[in-house]
Amino acid sequence: MSELIRCTNVCKDYVRGAESIRVLRNVDLSVAVGTIVALMGPSGSGKTTLLNLIGGLDAPTSGEIEVDGLRLDSVSARHLARWRVRSVGFVFQFYNLLPVLTAQGNVELPLLLTDLSRSERKRNAALALDIVGLGDRGRHKPGELSGGQQQRVAIARALVSDPRLLVCDEPTGDLDRQTADEILELLQTLHRDLGKTIVMVTHDPKAADHAMVTLHMDKGKLASQDDQAASALPSARTVA
Amino acid sequence: MNLLSLLGANLLRKPTRTSLTFVSLAIAFLLFMLLQAISDAFSGGVSLAGMDRIVIDSRYSMTDNLPLSHVQQIRSLDDVEQVTHMNWFGGYYREPRNSFATYPVDPVSYFDIFDEQIISGETLSRFRNIRISAVASEALAAHYSWQPGDTIPIMQDIFPQENGSWSWQFELAGTFHYSGGQLLLINYEYFNEAVAGWGKDQVGWLVGRVADPPEVDAAIRKIDGLFENSSDPTRSTTEDEYRRRFASQLGDVGEISSMILMAVFFTIILLTGNTAAQAFAERVPELAVMKTLGFSDRAVAALVLAEAIALCVSGGIFGTGIALLLEPGLNANLGGMIGSFEMSGRSAAYALVLATLLGLVVGAYPAVSAMRLTIVDALRER
Ligand SMILES: Nc1ncnc2c1ncn2[C@@H]1O[C@H](COP(=O)(O)OP(=O)(O)O)[C@@H](O)[C@H]1O
Ligand SMILES: [Mg+2]
Numbered sequence: 001m002s003e004l005i006r007c008t009n010v011c012k013d014y015v016r017g018a019e020s021i022r023v024l025r026n027v028d029l030s031v032a033v034g035t036i037v038a039l040m041g042p043s044g045s046g047k048t049t050l051l052n053l054i055g056g057l058d059a060p061t062s063g064e065i066e067v068d069g070l071r072l073d074s075v076s077a078r079h080l081a082r083w084r085v086r087s088v089g090f091v092f093q094f095y096n097l098l099p100v101l102t103a104q105g106n107v108e109l110p111l112l113l114t115d116l117s118r119s120e121r122k123r124n125a126a127l128a129l130d131i132v133g134l135g136d137r138g139r140h141k142p143g144e145l146s147g148g149q150q151q152r153v154a155i156a157r158a159l160v161s162d163p164r165l166l167v168c169d170e171p172t173g174d175l176d177r178q179t180a181d182e183i184l185e186l187l188q189t190l191h192r193d194l195g196k197t198i199v200m201v202t203h204d205p206k207a208a209d210h211a212m213v214t215l216h217m218d219k220g221k222l223a224s225q226d227d228q229a230a231s232a233l234p235s236a237r238t239v240a
Numbered sequence: 241m242n243l244l245s246l247l248g249a250n251l252l253r254k255p256t257r258t259s260l261t262f263v264s265l266a267i268a269f270l271l272f273m274l275l276q277a278i279s280d281a282f283s284g285g286v287s288l289a290g291m292d293r294i295v296i297d298s299r300y301s302m303t304d305n306l307p308l309s310h311v312q313q314i315r316s317l318d319d320v321e322q323v324t325h326m327n328w329f330g331g332y333y334r335e336p337r338n339s340f341a342t343y344p345v346d347p348v349s350y351f352d353i354f355d356e357q358i359i360s361g362e363t364l365s366r367f368r369n370i371r372i373s374a375v376a377s378e379a380l381a382a383h384y385s386w387q388p389g390d391t392i393p394i395m396q397d398i399f400p401q402e403n404g405s406w407s408w409q410f411e412l413a414g415t416f417h418y419s420g421g422q423l424l425l426i427n428y429e430y431f432n433e434a435v436a437g438w439g440k441d442q443v444g445w446l447v448g449r450v451a452d453p454p455e456v457d458a459a460i461r462k463i464d465g466l467f468e469n470s471s472d473p474t475r476s477t478t479e480d481e482y483r484r485r486f487a488s489q490l491g492d493v494g495e496i497s498s499m500i501l502m503a504v505f506f507t508i509i510l511l512t513g514n515t516a517a518q519a520f521a522e523r524v525p526e527l528a529v530m531k532t533l534g535f536s537d538r539a540v541a542a543l544v545l546a547e548a549i550a551l552c553v554s555g556g557i558f559g560t561g562i563a564l565l566l567e568p569g570l571n572a573n574l575g576g577m578i579g580s581f582e583m584s585g586r587s588a589a590y591a592l593v594l595a596t597l598l599g600l601v602v603g604a605y606p607a608v609s610a611m612r613l614t615i616v617d618a619l620r621e622r
């Protein structure tokens with residue numbers, strides 16, 4: 001299986017005044033195309049930071065990050081922004097939808113950056129809403145939807161430009177058990193039917209069950225992937 | 241969905257806040273148009289004329305009358321070559337909005353003094369000989385398509401006739417050349433005869449020419465000395481000085497208008513700027529999400545700036561539009577008092593430019609902040 005993500009010796013420092021804090025320490029990571037990765041670890045251990053680097057939202061202090069063939073650490077912020085449009089979809093804990101737009105509008109938003117026509121944008125957004133099971137809610141504003149529904153809209157927005165990679169930061173963190181399970185099912189479906197690679201930060205052991213690989217992060221260090229492969233196998237079996 | 245509909249949706253996010261801002265903007269621009277019109281009306285009246293003339297006014301105020309007998313007394317002074325007298329008449333032609341300067345004058349001495357206003361000998365003699373005649377400046381006659389021989393009704397609101405009528409009729413003797421626009425002169429002799437008792441034998445002010453221009457100050461002292469102890473003392477000034485004093489009063493009106501406008505726009509900038517800053521703070525996470533999706537720093541800044549400009553320009557257009565709608569009514573009511581009350585296309589164009597500038601000023605801070613916003617920090621802040 002070919003590789004979608006590769007991090008080599010990635011470090012990330014945050015500078016606060018004169019102080020510099022090392023948040024990621026020599027992270028090495030390799031994710032194959034079509035994998036679901038669960039990233040676990042205590043709060044403040046650097047999970048979101050790593051996810052932001054993989055999604056091209058931030059640049060590492062040192063090390064190399066290659067996603068889908070592009071060296072993210074060596075291109076400009078502008079280039080990264082253009083790359084994100086087609087290559088990666090984001091799902092956040094608090095959905096982060098634009099409250100003034102309808103569900104349909106929110107899903108269409110990233111397509112404004114593509115050269116699709118108005119009607120193509122409309123059609124693709126409707127299709128994405130269909131995939132997440134909200135085909136009939138296009139006209140609703142986020143305020144009129146439940147948390148689970150809003151997260152589905154957010155997933156549709158992440159999907160709509162058909163990226164290979166979805167990065168999800170605690171996607172079920174704000175949801176009740178049943179709704180969380182439904183969202184995890186949905187992500188599972190996207191992986192199975194559409195071949196999406198998913199990297200998901202989570203505290204939820206059940207979410208980890210859906211993953212094929214579970215990585216543990218602690219104080220900016222990633223437990224070595226080889227160790228993980230073993231522990232990931234039972235999970236993978238559970239899914240199958 | 242497109243960026244324009246996103247812009248619209250953002251403006252309507254807090255309808256009450258947006259409406260309040262919109263209304264204050266509209267009021268500011270309405271005020272702008274009104275003050276601009278007043279300022280224009282006042283500065284329109286000043287025209288150029290000769291240097292060797294003196295204006296003789298009541299010492300009490302520019303608007304107090306003087307007795308007609310002053311004319312003969314001044315004329316008898318050696319220092320004065322010629323003197324003529326004028327009255328304020330006012331009124332309007334058919335409708336209150338048709339108002340223009342109208343003065344009862346003595347035909348011969350008037351055109352002798354104001355020699356830059358040119359009248360043919362034939363017209364002047366008709367003006368002298370036909371008791372109820374009037375002469376119009378070419379511009380005035382052309383404006384209302386008056387022909388010599390036409391009867392011109394002037395409706396009065398200050399001077400009734402002795403018979404109680406407020407309507408005066410004049411016969412147009414002809415036209416004269418005057419570069420200052422619309423002006424109607426009527427025969428003083430007829431005015432004095434027909435006007436109600438309290439208005440008789442009064443003149444508004446006198447204009448004279450001194451025999452020896454370098455000695456104008458001596459002449460002025462002599463004239464004013466003549467009436468020093470009378471019940472109607474005078475104040476004489478050179479026409480130049482008179483105009484300067486008048487212009488400085490007009491200047492005051494302009495200055496006061498600009499001060500009011502500055503205060504209004506300063507307040508508007510604070511108010512709208514505060515609203516824009518507040519709206520921006522509420523949207524930081526949303527703007528970060530847009531950047532996450534791939535919108536460039538510049539695109540996000542442009543969106544924020546465009547929203548500020550759209551609000552200011554729409555408020556500006558609304559206020560200006562209301563001003564233009566009110567114009568005919570205001571002109572009818574105020575026009576007679578201050579010349580003409582007109583909202584020029586130039587003022588409307590200024591208003592639009594001003595609205596755009598206002599949007600730029602008000603939107604600058606949020607736009608720059610939006611541009612600088614880093615995704616990772618903004619998403620963490622929530
Ligand atoms: N912009 C920043 N400036 C300073 N410190 C930061 C910044 N972002 C994250 N950190 C710090 O980096 C560490 C890791 O943060 P994060 O990646 O959000 O952890 P996790 O997602 O695992 O909870 C935390 O100690 C956090 O305080
Ligand atoms: Mg986190």
